[in-house]
Amino acid sequence: MVQQKSRTRAFLSLEIKSFYRFPIVECFVGVFTLLAFLNVLSVGSVTDFDVESPENLAGFLQSAASALLYLSVFPFMYLLVLLVPVLVSLVIAKPFEDGTIRTILTHPIKRSFLLLTKILITVVLPGTAATVALLLAIQFGFGIQPSVSQVALLVGSIWVFILSVASVTTLLSVISKKAATSATGGVVLWYSMVLLADLYGFPETARHVINPLSAALAYVLGGDGAPLLADVLVGLLGALSMAFVFIVVSIALFERSEI
């Protein structure tokens, strides 16, 4: 057990020094924080408000708050769809290409542990950055203050969404063993899926599974056509299950990979 802890610490240390050096982490935090503040600033352009019609102020604040929250979260999705596959490919596929995976696997490390740890870090980094940015956007916004459970739902959906995107790109990385292929494949696949899910007539449940973040957001904002909490939770569960399956398949393939 002590030995396993030592190995875990050593591997985490190597991973962070190898892949998460300046400016990767800083860029992640920076881009999400910037996004949150830009969205706070962009609220001023909401058209309902007019200084000559101060009676619309309350309506403006309400709509602006919704817009703020929407704008804060919605671009996260597209940013995550872009950044997570690139990060996963860099961390999982690239070592196959440059040979460092062979070097690390000559030391006593289980392949499943290696892959799971890499996935964990690629989820934690953007997940933390996106969560902090979301909380900042909510804090510095005005009008709407989602309840704790609503914030928890949004944060949870961000993490599940990141896990889904990471799991698919992990599978692509393990199969292709090429960083460019898996990054491009991951981005194109997720953009296509997210766009497809937005099409009219796309099955609701499938839409929530593909994009639980969007479903959670629609639920928090409420209004006509907002999904029920149960639908959102089904979407989250479905996305989690999908990620679980992709990760299990990735591990199984990685165990049999020729290094």
Added chain:
Amino acid sequence: MGESVVSVRGLTKHFGDICALDSVNLEVKPGIFGFIGPNGAGKTTLLRILLGLIRPNNGSAEVLGFDTSSDSLAIRERVGVLHERPVFPGPIRVLEYVRDVVRFYGDSQSAEQLLKTVGMQDAANRRMDQLSAGMYQRIGIALAFAGNPRLIFLDEPTSNLDIESRDRMLDLIVEENKESGVSFFISSHILSELERVCHNVAFINQGRILEDGPVQELIGKYTAGRYRVRSSDANRLLNGIKGISHLDAAEIRGSTSVIISAREEHLEEVIADIRRAANSASIKVYGVEPACTLEDTFREVMRLGPAEE
């Protein structure tokens, strides 16, 4: 079987249509073992199977008594490895990297000690991607000793090293084997070095083991009756000595050497004829000596090819 550090039985590995290993059987006893073969012979493939990095299509292999397919973690806890062209993460500092690697093993020399062993203590604070090829190689060698391994696999350990570092490396191998009982499995093309350090060797070509056994025994077996004639012009000498009686075979080796085969009872007569032929063609003969190095043995084993089954 119990005594072997590596035991391979009927190992076959295909990469598509290419047969990298063809029913390989091999027993490696404790000591220093040299694995010799031309490029693409299957040496690195066997090494990768022994480390559990790839799986064979058929057959089985054991390292230190552990099955390579099911117990690769146990193997990797007990062996050290230097890959051919090792690759390390670029942005890490040498000492930081070696320290982290040492932490993978329960019992190990310290990172500082390992670096000192290979004369790299002064480069401890340099980044991996700023090292020369030779320094990089020495880091790889240092890491192979992490975890106090019982067996160390070295794939081309002295490539990129200067003469002094090579000598130091070879001395280290002999010393570790003698004093700590560490066994070595060395794959190299520099046969003079293997001859210097190895107790046993095996020759492999096209995925098949051609011969294996104690070094001196194999040299004696394959080079008996073979002599190297050192001259000023090997080409002309070869033409001049054709037809000499009792000369069983002659082949050119580089620009100045001709390898001849002759029975011992005819040797003096053959040498005298060669000197006469050289004199008449104005070729200088500097000496005749037994061609009995591991390299000579390797060439002869390759020339004969696999034994008929």
